[in-house]
Every structure is written in structure tokens, then in C-alpha cells.
Amino acid sequence: MALSLSCRRFLYRQHPTFLQCRQSGYIVMLPDVPLHSDDNPLLRSDEFQDFSGLTVRKCYxxxxxxxxxFEAGFWRVEKHIKGKENMSEVDxxxxxxxxxxxxxxPLENAYNAVKIIRQTTDLLNSEKYGKIASRAALALDNKYSSPLLYYSCKSALSQSTSLQDDQKRLLKKFTLFxxxxxxxxxxxxxxxxxxIRKETLKNQTNYNNKIEHESRLFKYPIGDPHMMKNVPQHLLKAMSDGLDPSRGPWTVRFLTIEPFLEFCPDALVRDKLWHERVTFGLNNELTKLNAEVDHIRHSRKREAKILGFRTYADYSMESTMAGSVDNTLNMLDHLLEKARPAQAHEIESLNKxxxxxxxxxxxxxxxVGYWKNEQLNKTYNLNDNTLSDYFPMETVLNxxxxxxxDLYGVEVQEKSGVPTWHKDVRVYEIFDKTGKSPxxxxxxxxxxxxxxPYSNGVALTLRNRSLVGEGQSPQVGLVFSFxxxxxxxxPLLSFKNVVDLFARFGYATQVVLSKSAYAEVAGTSFIERDAVEVPAHFMVHWAFTPSVVQRISGHYESGEKLPDTALNNLDKIRRHMAGFSLCNEMYKCRLDLELFATDIPWKSVMDELWPRYSAFPQDPLDHSPMSFYQIFNDSSSCYYSNLWSKVIAADIFTAFxxxxxDNKEAIRAQGER
Structure with missing residues (x-):
């Protein structure tokens, strides 16, 4: 496609700041240029990433x-474009x-490999990983900060009428970014x-380092086996300090506080652990988070103002389905009308x-978490450890x-001989309808x-589909703590494990089923932030569908399917205390939006929102917004996205x-739409 002549005028208007940033970047980095090394797997271009022998140094x-x-190559591409005498000849x-x-x-693939190492080992702490992530982001930002590329895409988007859908999306992405x-x-x-963005990054780095430092320091030992008798096996394993998770000793760490509270029978221990969680970073002068939180909020506001937005919350809505803060608040208010009374009834019943x-x-x-589980077990006679006997991992996967x-017409087969980061990792090939090649x-x-690290489930894109040049097949990594x-x-799965597995495979479908020719807009790369989790929540609905539960269940000894009584009670489990859970989630959504839409001190925001969403009195020691790390990194004003995705997914599942x-032909037609 030829560039418009109007772009040519722009070639003579260099953006001095951009050039200065690029030039100074080279001056800083050139003395520290790592050499190409045959023993560094990140510097090899293979169909499958080799993870063997990776060290912190090799990752960096x-x-x-x-x-x-990439930076040198991108500079050469732009030099070639600028050297054209007639810009109309540029495709x-x-x-x-x-x-x-x-x-x-190659850069994105190497960086994604480091991300999966970060999620599956303790090789990289926040400080080490942060340096790698910052360097990758600095380089990749060149293509989104190039005036020449921006105006070229903007001109082509406004003037061409013969663009394919993929091409339009690609141009829209570069124009928006x-x-x-x-x-x-x-x-x-x-x-x-x-x-401002440099200042924000500095404060985020300090914030994350403090979070990690304090997390590593927190340890609450447990030696009494009675305390652990109802804890699910996967959580026992995560908390165990010995070779035998069933015998202990055990340690509660920061990431396992919340899941352990659901099974801890000692009220005093629950009280202590909850207060440790909500006063996180408050008592240690070296890891207090107030200053970083205030700086991040302030710099976010300044950033939004410069870009022409009233608040950072408004800025964050530019690439969302919701489209505006008002639309998001309307959704929260609508849900609250039913959820708040339901919560009051649920807490009254739980107290009794x-x-x-x-x-x-x-x-x-x-x-609440502990007594919620006790009520579930006694009301419906469903215990996670008993249920897990009916969900062998192999049966669930099949x-x-x-x-x-049935949904998408794809076949999944295990593939051997692929290099992985650990011997436990399995690799599956996805075959489309043709079935000719994965x-x-x-x-x-x-x-x-x-x-x-302990996790309920993480999905990471390792490679996006691309037909450009030699191309590449999409690859996604799913990480659990089963x-x-x-x-x-x-290996046996609790039903919660089953739900987590379905959810993360739902996310994976966006990556592996993508038909985009360009990696830039394949998978989740250019999907609205509040729609990314829609496929995950859509698959969760299937995990509760009786015919699917029968398909994925089978006692590991007898092969017997899940009994009808337990099957009928699964959906009741899902709805149990739903009002309380939804109100708690909406409180966090609203807190996030208010913190980045106003200058009001965080404690005042919390004081105003808490009674609106919670049936419990506010604890004066609760400083939990300080450790709400998602919103002080890359998800500011976007915490609501998960809830928005749930609403959309529910609507989609209704169509099925x-x-x-159970109508395979009909659901296939729906799935392929």
C-alpha cells in the first residue's frame, strides 16, 4: 500500500524529543552490549524455545x-523509509x-520466555525481573513512539478503502498507541x-521491590496438624516445609494467607493472619508504601491531563468495551442493587x-471464608478432598x-520431545479442522x-500467531499449583482446581484459535482490556454444566461418575455466598476507579465506600489498599475488567x-461464530 503524499511533509519534521531519547538510549546501553553466545538459549531462533541452563545473567x-x-533493525527500516524520494512508492x-x-x-519471544521462568521458578526476584522487563519495554516502545510510523498509519487508515480487517486492526493499534x-x-x-512516565516507573519499581521484600519476610509457622485437617492437598503442598505435606511443618506466607483463612479452624489465628494481611507494609519503616502510592496516583493524574483526559480513570477507558467511567459505574450500581441485600441475608444466615x-x-x-466452607460441607455434604477423588487430572483433561x-472443532494431542522449563511440563498440539498439521x-x-510460586492459575502468551516472513505458530503457557x-x-483435582483449569484454557483459546496474520493483533494483543477474560469465564460456565461434569469425572479407583446428589449440588456451591463475594469484588473495582478519578486521600475513599459495599463494620487498622498491587502497576482503573468480562461471558453462555x-451441532455453530 502506498503512503499518502501528506506523510512526506512529516518526514521533514523530526520529533526532537524522540530522537534525543533514542540517541541517549544508545549511548547508555552500548558499553553494556552482551555478546551473542551459542550457550544462551534466548539467542537461538527455534520452533520451540529451549529453556535449559537459563541463569539470571543469561535472561538479562x-x-x-x-x-x-531490534532497535538497530528498526532504525534501519526507518532510515530506508526516510530515504525514499517519492513516498507514494512506499508499501x-x-x-x-x-x-x-x-x-x-525474537525480542518478544525471549521476553515471554523470561516471563514464564518468573512464574514457575524463584530464579528472578522483582528487582532482577524488573530490570529485564524495563529494558524490553523500552525497546518495544520504539515502534509505538515513532512519529513516522504513527502518521503513516493514521494517514493510511483515513484514506484507504481496500484494507482487510487484519490490516485495519493493525493500523488502529499503532494509531491508538x-x-x-x-x-x-x-x-x-x-x-x-x-x-512523568519515567517517574511513575521509578515509583512502581520501588513499590514492587517493597512488596516482594515484605512478602519474603512474612512467615507464620504452624505445627499443629489439627489446624490443617481440612486444608486441600494442593494448598498443603504449597505450605509444607517438609518432604511429606501431610505431616508438616507448615508455613503461611503472604500468597497463602487468603486461601488458608478458608480452612483455618482457630478464630484467633484467623484474626491475626487477616490483620497481618491488611496492615501489610505498615509497621516496617523500610517498606511503608504510602509515599509510592501517593506518587503513582499523582503522576497518573498528570499523565492523563497532558494527554487531554480529565482523570487517569478516563484515560484508561480508551481501549475498553465499557468506553467510559460512567458506564462502568452504572454497571456496578446496577449489580449492587441486588447484591447488597443478598449479602445481608447471607451474613445473617451464616451467623446463625x-x-x-x-x-x-x-x-x-x-x-467468613472458614464458616462459609463449614456451611457448604454440612449443608451439601461436599468436601473438596472427597470430591477430588472423582476428578483425576487425566480424566478432566480428556x-x-x-x-x-465440540465447541471449536479442534483436536488436542500430547506432543513429546519438546524442550520445557521443568520435567513436569506437558506440551499439547492443537489441530484445526483440517487436521493436517498442528x-x-x-x-x-x-x-x-x-x-x-503458588498460583490459582496463570496463562501467558509465549508466541502469537504470525504469517509475516517465516511466521510462527501460537504458543501459550498455563501454570497451576495442583x-x-x-x-x-x-494427580487428583479439587473442583476449584477444575474450574481454574477450565478458566485458563478459556484464555488459551484466544491465543491458539487466533486467525490473525499479524502477531501485533493476534491472540489477546489488541483486545479490549475488559474483554480479555471473557473466554475464561465462558469456559467456567461449562465446568458447571451437568453433562460436562459427567464427562470430566470418574473416580480414580472405580471409574464411577460423580453421584447425582453431588452433581446437583455443584451449582449451589457456585451460588453460595454469591452476594458477599460480588460486593467484595465490586468494592475493589470502585476503590480502584475512585483512587484514579479523584485527589481524595485513599483512607477517605475507603471510609466512604466500605459501608456501601460491606455488611461488616470497617476495621480501623485496615490499610489493604496500600498492598492492592494490581492497580498500582499496569491495571490502574481496570480492576473492574474481570467483572465486566463475567457479565459478557454470562450473556454469551445464555445463547448456548x-x-x-448438549446439542453438539448447534453449539459448534455457535462456537464458530
């Missing part, structure tokens, strides 16, 4: 080397966008924006149950794969182990229910 050197290669896609994608691919990177600002405002069970004082917030075939790959790292097999027992969830 590999990403930095790839970053420098925007073939000479500019496609070469840029080919150049960025360029605008939000300040490429239409005056030089002085652009310089101010760069300085706890009293009848011998707990003769009003429940506190930290008691049932899940058959469901994916179209995508899924890495599954299922089990808890020493040194692996209980590993034991002598005489295969209307045609019949």
Missing part, C-alpha cells in the same frame, strides 16, 4: 541483546509494518510526558449457622479436550513444587443454553 543478556538488535505493510514485526519477534504515547503533543508536553455450631459471637470479616472439539501449542505446568501424584494415587448445551 538474552533480552538486552534482542532489544539492541506501508511490506516495507514498514511487516519488517517491524519480524524484527520485534501512538496517540496515547503523546505523538500529537507539542515538544514541551511530550518531554513532560516522558519525564456459626452460632448453632458453637461459635458464640458475631462473625468478623476474617471469619473431557475438557473433547469439549473444545496449528498451535499449549504448555501445561500443573503441579506445585519447591521454588515455584497436587502432584502420590504413590498409589494419580438457548440452543441446548
Amino acid at each position: 543478556d538474552g533480552v538486552v541483546r534482542r532489544a539492541l538488535d 506501508l505493510f511490506q516495507e514498514y509494518l511487516c519488517p517491524t514485526e519480524e524484527l520485534s519477534r 501512538g496517540k496515547l504515547n503523546g505523538l500529537e503533543l507539542s515538544n514541551s508536553n511530550y518531554e513532560a510526558l516522558v519525564a 449457622f456459626a452460632f448453632q455450631s458453637g461459635f458464640h459471637k458475631p462473625l468478623a470479616f476474617w471469619d 473431557g475438557l479436550f473433547s469439549l473444545l472439539y 496449528s498451535a501449542y499449549v504448555y501445561l505446568d500443573p503441579f506445585a513444587r519447591s521454588g515455584k 497436587t502432584p501424584p502420590t504413590p498409589g494415587k494419580p 443454553e438457548e440452543v441446548g448445551v
Whole structure:
């Protein structure tokens, strides 16, 4: 596609700040150029990433080397474009966008490999990983901060009528990102924006380092086996300090406080752990978070103002389905109308149950999780450890794969011989309808182990689909903390594990089923932030569908399907205390939006919101907003996205229910829409 002549006028208007940033970047980095090394797997271009022998140094050197290669290559591409005498002869896609994608691919793949190492080992702490992430982001930002590329895409988008859908999305992405990177600002405002973002990054780095430092320091030992008798196996494994998780000793750490509270029978311990959680970083002068939180909020506001938005919350809505803060608040208010009364009824019922069970004082917030589980077990006779006997991991996976075939017409087969980061990791090939060759790959790292961070489920894109140049197949990594097999027992999943597995495979479908020709807009790369989790929540609905539960269940000894009584009670489990859970989630959503839409001190925001969303009195020691780390990193004003995705997913699943969830032909037609 030829560039408009109007772009040519722009070639003579260099953006001084951009050039200065690029030039100074090279001056800083050149003395620390890592050499190409055959023994660094991040510097090899193979169909499957080799993870063997990775060290902190190799992770850093590999990403930095790839970053420098990209920057040098991108500079050459732009030099070629600027050297054209007649800009109408430039093919925007073939000479500019496609070469840029080919150049960025090795860097993105190396960086994604480091991300999965971060999620599955203790090799990289926040400080070490932060340096790698910052260097990768600095390099990749070049393509979204290039005035030449921005105005070229903007011109092509406004003038061409023959673009394919993929091409339109690609141009829209570069246009939107360029605008939000300040490429239409005056030089002085652009310089101010760069300085503000540098300041924000510095404060985020300090914040994350403090969070990690305090997290590593927190340890609460437990030696009494009675305290652990109802704890699920996967959580026992994560908390165990010995070779035998069933015998202990055990330690509660920061990431396991909340899940452990649901099974802790000692009210005093629940009280102590909950207060440790909500006063996190408050008592240690070296790790107090107030200053960083205030700085991040302030710099976010300044950033939004420079870009022409009233608040940072308004700025964050630019790439969302919601479209505006008002639309988001309307959703929260609408849900609150039913959820708040439901919560009051649920807490009243739970108080009565706890009293009848011998707990003769009003429940506190930290008691809810434990008594919720007790009520579930006694009302529906469903215990996670008993249920897990009916969900061997292999049976669940086979049932899940058959469901994916029914929905999308894809077949999943295990593939051997692929290098992975640990011996437990499995690799699956995804075959589309043609069945001729695999179209995508899924890495599954299922089990808890020493040194692996505890997780309810993480999905990471390792490679996006691309048809540019040599191309590449999409790859996604799924990470869990399931209980590993034991002598005489295969790996068994709790029903919560099953739900988590379905959710993360739902996320993976966006990556592996993508048909985009360009990695820049494949998978989740250019999906609205509040729609990214829609496929995950959509798959969760299937996990509760009776016919699917029968498909994925089978007692590990007898093969017997889940009994009808338990099957009928599963949906009741899902709805149990739903009002309380929804109100708690909405409180966090609203807190996030208010913190980045106002200048009001965080404590005042909390004081105003808490009674609106909670049936419990506010604890004066509660400083939990300080450790709400998601919103002080890259998800500011976007915490609501998960809830928005749930609402959309529920609507989509309703369409499948209307045609019949057991009607394979009908659901295939719906799934392929």
C-alpha cells in the first residue's frame, strides 16, 4: 500500500524529543552490549524455545541483546523509509509494518520466555525481573513512539478503502498507541510526558521491590496438624516445609494467607493472619508504601491531563468495551442493587449457622471464608478432598479436550520431545479442522513444587500467531499449583482446581484459535482490556454444566461418575455466598476507579465506600489498599475488567443454553461464530 503524499511533509519534521531519547538510549546501553553466545538459549531462533541452563545473567543478556538488535533493525527500516524520494512508492505493510514485526519477534519471544521462568521458578526476584522487563519495554516502545510510523498509519487508515480487517486492526493499534504515547503533543508536553512516565516507573519499581521484600519476610509457622485437617492437598503442598505435606511443618506466607483463612479452624489465628494481611507494609519503616502510592496516583493524574483526559480513570477507558467511567459505574450500581441485600441475608444466615455450631459471637470479616466452607460441607455434604477423588487430572483433561472439539472443532494431542522449563511440563498440539498439521501449542505446568510460586492459575502468551516472513505458530503457557501424584494415587483435582483449569484454557483459546496474520493483533494483543477474560469465564460456565461434569469425572479407583446428589449440588456451591463475594469484588473495582478519578486521600475513599459495599463494620487498622498491587502497576482503573468480562461471558453462555448445551451441532455453530 502506498503512503499518502501528506506523510512526506512529516518526514521533514523530526520529533526532537524522540530522537534525543533514542540517541541517549544508545549511548547508555552500548558499553553494556552482551555478546551473542551459542550457550544462551534466548539467542537461538527455534520452533520451540529451549529453556535449559537459563541463569539470571543469561535472561538479562538474552533480552538486552534482542532489544539492541531490534532497535538497530528498526532504525534501519526507518532510515530506508526516510530515504525514499517519492513516498507514494512506499508499501506501508511490506516495507514498514511487516519488517517491524519480524524484527520485534525474537525480542518478544525471549521476553515471554523470561516471563514464564518468573512464574514457575524463584530464579528472578522483582528487582532482577524488573530490570529485564524495563529494558524490553523500552525497546518495544520504539515502534509505538515513532512519529513516522504513527502518521503513516493514521494517514493510511483515513484514506484507504481496500484494507482487510487484519490490516485495519493493525493500523488502529499503532494509531491508538501512538496517540496515547503523546505523538500529537507539542515538544514541551511530550518531554513532560516522558519525564512523568519515567517517574511513575521509578515509583512502581520501588513499590514492587517493597512488596516482594515484605512478602519474603512474612512467615507464620504452624505445627499443629489439627489446624490443617481440612486444608486441600494442593494448598498443603504449597505450605509444607517438609518432604511429606501431610505431616508438616507448615508455613503461611503472604500468597497463602487468603486461601488458608478458608480452612483455618482457630478464630484467633484467623484474626491475626487477616490483620497481618491488611496492615501489610505498615509497621516496617523500610517498606511503608504510602509515599509510592501517593506518587503513582499523582503522576497518573498528570499523565492523563497532558494527554487531554480529565482523570487517569478516563484515560484508561480508551481501549475498553465499557468506553467510559460512567458506564462502568452504572454497571456496578446496577449489580449492587441486588447484591447488597443478598449479602445481608447471607451474613445473617451464616451467623446463625456459626452460632448453632458453637461459635458464640458475631462473625468478623476474617471469619467468613472458614464458616462459609463449614456451611457448604454440612449443608451439601461436599468436601473438596472427597470430591477430588472423582476428578483425576487425566480424566478432566480428556473431557475438557473433547469439549473444545465440540465447541471449536479442534483436536488436542500430547506432543513429546519438546524442550520445557521443568520435567513436569506437558506440551499439547492443537489441530484445526483440517487436521493436517498442528496449528498451535499449549504448555501445561500443573503441579506445585519447591521454588515455584503458588498460583490459582496463570496463562501467558509465549508466541502469537504470525504469517509475516517465516511466521510462527501460537504458543501459550498455563501454570497451576495442583497436587502432584502420590504413590498409589494419580494427580487428583479439587473442583476449584477444575474450574481454574477450565478458566485458563478459556484464555488459551484466544491465543491458539487466533486467525490473525499479524502477531501485533493476534491472540489477546489488541483486545479490549475488559474483554480479555471473557473466554475464561465462558469456559467456567461449562465446568458447571451437568453433562460436562459427567464427562470430566470418574473416580480414580472405580471409574464411577460423580453421584447425582453431588452433581446437583455443584451449582449451589457456585451460588453460595454469591452476594458477599460480588460486593467484595465490586468494592475493589470502585476503590480502584475512585483512587484514579479523584485527589481524595485513599483512607477517605475507603471510609466512604466500605459501608456501601460491606455488611461488616470497617476495621480501623485496615490499610489493604496500600498492598492492592494490581492497580498500582499496569491495571490502574481496570480492576473492574474481570467483572465486566463475567457479565459478557454470562450473556454469551445464555445463547448456548438457548440452543441446548448438549446439542453438539448447534453449539459448534455457535462456537464458530
